[in-house]
Amino acid sequence: MPRPNSKPTNAQIPDYKTIKAQFEAAKKKKELEDAAKAAQPLLDTQKQQSVLDAQREAVEATRKANFERRWWWTVGFWTWMLCIHAVGIAYFTSGFLLTRLVLDEKSQCAVPPTHANTSSGAVDILPDWPGKGTVDGGCWHPKTFDRAVVILIDALRYDFTVPVEDDAPFHNAFPFMYDTAVKSPNNAFLRPFIADPPTATLQRLKGLTTGNLPTFVDLGSNFAGTAIEEDNILMQLRDAGKRIVHLGDDTWDALFPGYFEANLSHPYDSFNVYDLHTVDNGVLEHIFPLMERTADWDLLIGHFLGVDHAGHRYGPDHQAMNAKLAQMDLFVRQISSVIDDDTLLIVMGDHGMDAKGDHGGESDDEVEAALWMYSKRPVFGRTDASFVKPPADAKTRPVNQIDLVPTLSLLLGLPIPYNNLGRPIEEAFSGPRGNNWANLAAAERTAAAGIQRYQASYFAARGMEQVAKPGSPAEMWNKAEVSVKERKPNWRDVYTNYALYQAKTLALCKSLWARFDLVKMGAGILIMALGLVVLLLYVSREEDDDMAVLDNDELDLAEKRLAMQGVDAQTTDEATQDFHKKLVKAAVLGGLPGLAVGLIQAVVFGQDWFTGAGNAALTSVASVLVTLFGAGKLLSNLLPASFWGWLSVVVAVAQSIGFASNSYTIWEDSILLFFTSTFGVASAVYSLKIESLVDRYLAVYHSVLFVILGRLASFSKLCREEQMPYCESTYYSSALSSTSATWQLAIPFAVFLILPTIVKGYLIPTRSYEGLAPAWIGYVFRTALFMSAAYWILDAADNNNWFPNLDPSSQSLKTLSVYVAQCVLGLAFVAGTTAFIWAPPCVSILTTASKTGRAQVTVLGYGNANGARYLLLPLNILTAVLLLSKPMGGGALALMFWQILALVEILDLNNLTTSPIGPVVLAMLGNFYFFKTGHQAALSSIQWDAAFIPLFTIRYPWSPIVIALNTFAGQILATVCVPLLVLWKTGPKRKGVLESVSRALGIFLTYYVVESLATMMWAGHLRRHLMLYRVFSPRFMMGATVLLVVDLVGILVGLAGVRSNALAVGEVFGWAE
Amino acid sequence: MPLIDPVTMSSAITKTTKAQMPVNSPKETPESSQLQPLHPTHILPSPSAQTAKHALPALQLAIFLIRFDSLVQNPVSTLWTSLPLVIVIQAAYAYVCLPVAGSGRGARKHRPGEKKKEGGPNVYAAILLSLLLSLSITPFLHVAMMLFGAPVLTHLQHTLLCAAHLSILAIFPLFYVHGVDSASWLAVAGFRAPFDETFGGLVGAVVGAWLGAVPIPLDWDREWQKWPVTVLCGVYIGYLLGKTIGGSQLAFGKKF
Structure with missing residues (x-):
């Protein structure tokens, strides 16, 4: 079936032929039947009707069961993918992000480490001093x-x-x-x-x-x-x-609160x-x-910042x-x-500065840096x-x-x-x-004994043993201890011996904590890269994939009739049905030997326990790759065939290369705007090809709108330090504050007034503003938006003390605002999910009399039955993330949703719903709005205060979830909208919905995997780079976290939403396959 | 199943029919430009045109290179002063090398009653009109640059002048060649026109401007990284390259 944007060659594929043949057969049969029927008495017709009904129900039940089975296998596949990503990231991270255990032990004034360690009686270098063992005289050394x-x-x-x-x-x-x-x-x-x-x-x-x-x-x-x-x-x-007493830089306050x-x-x-x-x-x-x-x-403490x-x-x-x-x-x-x-005076620098x-x-x-001491x-x-x-x-x-x-x-x-x-x-x-060598030796020994004690605790906490090999710190320690116990110790030698022990230990600790484990990093990258190849092969387009897009009522009727007569017409479904099952089986079977080998290694050779996970991931990926090749998926399918394919590849690859440069990483928000604008302008140009004038103008309008909305959203900025002085933050009232300006409080109200109307505007043309839509969008959604606008007013009133008459200790404003926020989240998640699961399709059935006098049934909203209903789910998520983002971010997210609606229209009008560009642009929008909701790829931009929007105190697991919803609002919303790309403006007879969504999700995830893999590789490659800790490492952490979040949301919300949607639509209109 | 309503029950069918519509359907929409395919524009055969075809781009490039330092130092004034120069060169290029709109590539474009003049329509008026038209496009290009991330509140003159240069370079010859023929412009705007010097120049200038944004974020701290120097460089280099390639045997007459 040639579609304008698909490859016209080989359109007449065998499967299509068989169906067509079956269809012809059915037609003939029906004609014969019709002829026979005419001759039969009325009684028989009635009887036959009930038999037919029973048959139809049986077919529907089979189709539903089929769908559910296929859904579970699809979920299984994506869960496997999530595991692969998690293992790859964990592997890389374990070699890259150096971690150190923080011990809780505290030193005690009365317990000098020199005494704790000397088994054969305490030896003191210095004679007792007045006040020994007290802070007034000096705990471990004279003050x-x-x-x-x-x-x-x-x-x-x-x-x-x-x-x-x-x-x-x-x-x-x-x-x-x-x-x-x-x-x-x-x-x-x-x-x-x-x-x-x-x-x-x-x-x-x-x-x-x-x-x-x-x-x-x-x-x-x-x-x-x-x-x-x-x-x-x-x-x-x-x-x-x-x-x-502390004066100056407030970093001290964060590190030492209340000191x-x-x-x-x-x-x-x-x-x-x-x-x-x-x-x-x-x-x-x-x-x-x-x-x-x-x-x-x-x-x-006086901390000057002027020089810095x-x-x-x-x-x-x-x-x-x-x-x-x-x-x-x-x-x-x-x-x-x-x-x-x-008084001792110390003047020092905490670090130096580079040439710039x-x-x-x-x-x-x-x-x-410099250190100066004065007395x-x-x-x-x-x-x-x-x-x-x-x-x-x-x-x-x-x-x-x-x-x-x-x-x-x-x-x-x-x-x-x-x-x-x-x-x-x-x-x-x-x-x-x-x-005064004795004094020096005493001081050095005290410090060294402390280090020795710390090392013993650290090794014990890690479950490791210290070995006294020649040249090891332990050996140095023993040597020093011997020298101090000599009859007439040479204090200078004692001092040197303890100093040697300290130097050796320090070197060991540095190598333990500051070494990159290249093997682990490499293994992580390898797992991620193979996972990417699997994804690419999975989404690579094949001829029979076009079949999934078939949307033919007559063919469907014929198929159903054949199924009722027991003829198996589902030849195409067999392949797709088994596809995910085959992959998951290959993944599990492939993973088992790797896991076994890893466990044996861990038990027998004492390797890390997660070697098993790494091995399992590698063998599992390999096995799935073999299966994919066996299913005829080839790397040659990956070469983009159209302008849009090339554009998708170019933006993803260009950005990935850009992550090698700190500048492009720092300016990622501008680059994303540039790329999404490029898409919008290109689609405007492309739309000029559309034959129908109305469609052409609509497509151009939505393209231009898409670009303008993105540019509008780009005014919401939170600059990172490195962007200075070329960037001006607008997210908060000033660069020094993390509260919104008063005028920004109007944004949520504007969203409340405008957004529901806009959503309605996108449903009206297909007559889909029916069913639950008017009530949900017009009232519930609007109410929730109003409440979140009210929340931010209450929040500002609390912060700025607008009502001085209120007793501040009662916290009445804070209490009220938290309950309002909880209400909104309840509406979005609890009521929203319930409504989404139980909602009928957004259609309305009209019975009118036609000119000939016969009753005619019209289904309003039929053409967008899938999409309009699914839209309710992203709306619920939007409600939640709108509340949890600051007013400026809420406005940005509203623009994002509008952009997504424009995007689905553009894709539909240009027949690009199967092109990779849709999911890729959606993924870019996700990242773009990460930046537009007041975030940067820097740890410092995490809005911790969001945890207190719906809660009074930190509560697990809710606080981290709220922080995740605030931080990754853009990506989460984008992920939830992936099925919308496929479902928008499709009717109930759309076949292969699940497979198409799964493929779109695959492309969407591919973008994030490419980004994450690229940042991972660059961070590993540039591990000695000046900007590692400021630019590359934070971007890698962001990429990795985003990937896992997107994977998880894709499965838990995206696929689950598609299932619920398909069940509801299938219930009313019958199953399409 | 009968067709009932184009947007409701039957919308799926509409779509189906659209999807089912064979590619070789004999009846395309009548107003489609494919009815009368756009012909690539040949450079006039006169010797002066053939010389100017090579000389003018070289002159343009030379002027750009000479004024480059001054452009980096003082973009606004340099762009203002060089704009008339560019206009003159482009006008000369149009006058010498390009066939004016309506001059007719074939006899069928002539209305029967029209008297065949030596220069066809008034060339000077055409140049002036095309200049005015392309300058009137400038604000739109300015907005387009803003949409791609150019500063909105500051650097207004910078962006506007950059848009003006782009317009004079890439849009003006197209106006001169095609006039305001909507079918031609639909093909050009949809990037479906066949390659020639004018369309090649447009494609080159647009792609060059796009690529010109690439070096801006780099932290090399060079003067020339400032707005809009790199984009302008991209426009000029892209335009000259695109024009040359579009007019050469390599691409002439081909389509995307």
Whole structure:
């Protein structure tokens, strides 16, 4: 059956011929029967009628049972696909995202690790000091200072602080620290301060306070994910009853909620990198008064952001940087003059900056910061006279940033945090003359014993054993322990031995936590790639697939008649019916041996337990591939045959290649707009081919509308840091806020007024605004939209305190808004699902008298019986995600739905419903609206507050589901609309609905698999890239999560919806096949 | 089953009939352009036309290259000052190389009563009219660029001038050749016209403009990445390439 867009060749396929032959046979038979009937008496006719009815019912029942069986096999296939994706992603992730266990143990002041570990009686290097074992005298080591002022100058690169012979604006502007270290070495020292990547402030602060290495994901993080749960120096201070004051960058507040003296601390927003002065001026304003009130605090943290922001905004090579550094120089001069004798002053950078002033990666410039310690008392010493002069560059005598934790802890008399891996800094413990080796050895030993204790706990928690092989840390430890117990220990050797142990352990931990497992990453990529090949083969188009689109009433009648007479007319169905069954069987059978081998490997050879899953996935995919090839699916089918096929391939591949570049990843939202607009314009041009004038204008109109709506939605923006300064956020009222502007509250009301009418407008032309549609769309949907608009008003009233008369403690507004939100979600999910399952088709049956006087039955909405009814399901999902997105996002999602409606019209008018372009454009829309609902491929853009829209507290599993609905609203809505591409404007006699939907879903998923695979491969390939943690890794995580979400929604909502829809339509009109 | 209502019960049948309609059906819709297929435009055979065919593109390219630095430095003023120059070159190109609309490629296009003049219709008027028409298209191109993501509230002059250059380069020759013949324009707008210099130029310029957007997001921090330099480069390169290929034996007369 040639369709205008299908390949006209070989249209007369054998199956078609057989049916036609059967049809001819039936026709002849019927003619004969008719002739016979005419001769028969009336009684017989009645009898025959009831027999026919029984036969028809039997046929219907068989067809229904067939459909349900086929549906289950289809679901089985997609579930298998989901498993393959999950295993592939899990495999890659296990090799890529480095994880570290977070131990809950805390160090105790009274329990020094040196005593816990020495089995043969405690050996102390230092004689007992007054107050030993208490915070006042020094828990594990004699206390040196009462108080400390920690000044963190963000992005203070080492070369900013030492003399360099050039005229660069960032050099020689900050000489004070170097000069003091040279002039009075007993009062100050300056050394390079090496950060462990990733060099982002948040990760750095973790390292600087816990003394441990940061990894991308610290296992044990809670739901909101930022507060530090590990033992850290601030926790030790707080638990010892000390008071901490914090000024500056508010990242500290997120990491240490409730730690700081509320009335003295002043956090400032760290987000706005275009503001060089607000944070710094705030710190400067508050820090000097505090210096006169030393009784009120024990640790004072001042975090300056000006240097960092100057770097981000201008780069280091700019006069603004010079001015900033000069300002810092003056500040350090002033503060060092006002501190008292018992206060330690530390000035440091948390990371450096690259040539352009950015940071995050692991290049030399980014990890090299500066550390300066200062005291009015002569405390610091050098073990070698040549160490007096600070190193000329950061490659000489660097200090690890984790070393700050043990140093500061011991100087303040605190226990070293449990997870510390650093060592005390030499200058601080070697005494003013630099020869106090016993003190050094004692400090080093305390830290090393802490590390040893931590390692033992960590290995125990992981269920591993430490082995004392030669050259291993354990061996180093034993050697050091022996040296300390000698009759007359050489303290210098003892010190060196413990230092060696620390270095070895640190190296081991780094290699464990900072190594990419290439084999696992490769296996993950391989599984995903093979899964992609399966998908491509699955969706590849074949001639007999066109049969599924057949839409012929007469043929259907004939077939039914044949079936009633016992003639098996379902030759075509057999193949499709068995297809999924065959695939699933191959998948299961293929997976079993792999699983078995994996389990044996795990048990016998002690490999990881999930090796079995990986093996099973590989063998299973291979087996399915063989089956697909056996079914005649060939790779040559994959070559696009039409302009639209090429366009689908080009956009998917172009984007995938683009993910290799940080720029294209950063600007993905603009690129998606560009591609969807390209589709719209191309379809407008293509529509000019349509012969019928009305259809042509309609198609052009919908194409233009499609483009305009997309462009309109693109005004909703939330810029990521990297897009600055070329991007202006509009999602919130300002760049510094995460609340909506007042005018944005009008958007949900506009949606409430306009959207139901628009949906109605798309149903009217096919007379499908019948059945449940008017009630559901006109009243229920509208009510839900009004309620979600009301929700956002209540939310804003609560946030901005519009009703000051209300008692704030009663939280009446919050309570009300939560119940409104719950109502909307109840309407969408509970009432909506029930209505969708029970709704009859959106048709109406009219009986009119025709001109000849005979009664004529007209079914309104017959031509769109499938699509109009299915539309109710996406509407329900839309209702839910509209509520859970901020007002701006809600408006964007409404535009998205309108665009999807325009898209299905375009596809129908251009006869493109079987072309891959429909699902691909839909998938692009899904990703596009991910960005338009205030998200970016960055962890920081997750809108955690959405969890509290329908709930008062975090509740599992609801909170994560709400967050997922908020984050992936675009993709979820797109997935639910996939069947709409197939079902729109098809009548009840549309055959192969399930197979066509499954194929469309396959193409839709292919887009996401390609994206996910591409980001995976690029993230793996660029694992040493500067932007890995900022750009590539987050995009990979987004791609992987989206793929799993889309897989799951496709099965649970898409396929289930098609089943329910087919059952309802089949019930009324009879089964089409 | 009788036909009842085109949008209800029988819509499926309508569709079926559409689907069933054999491709070789003798009766196509009458207003279809296929009734009178559009002919590719030949460059005038005169020696001056054959020379100008090569010389003018070279001149255009040379001017573009010479003014490139100034374009990067100061896009708006450069585009303003070069616009008249482009208009003159395109007008000269039309005058020398292209047959004016209605000049008739075959005798059948002549109305019987019409007196056959030396230049056919008034060439100067045709040039002027085509210029006006293509300039009047400019706002639409401007909107189209905005739809693809060009700035809406800022850079208005940049985008408008870019659209004007595109219009003068790619649309003007088509107006000159086809006039306002709706069937021809339907074929051109639907990208079903046969390749010749004018249509090839349009296709090249559009594809070039599309590809010209590709380097914009890259973080190379180059001056020339700013709007609309890359798109303009794409338009010029694409137009000249498309025109050359469209007029060459490679593609002349062929369709998509």
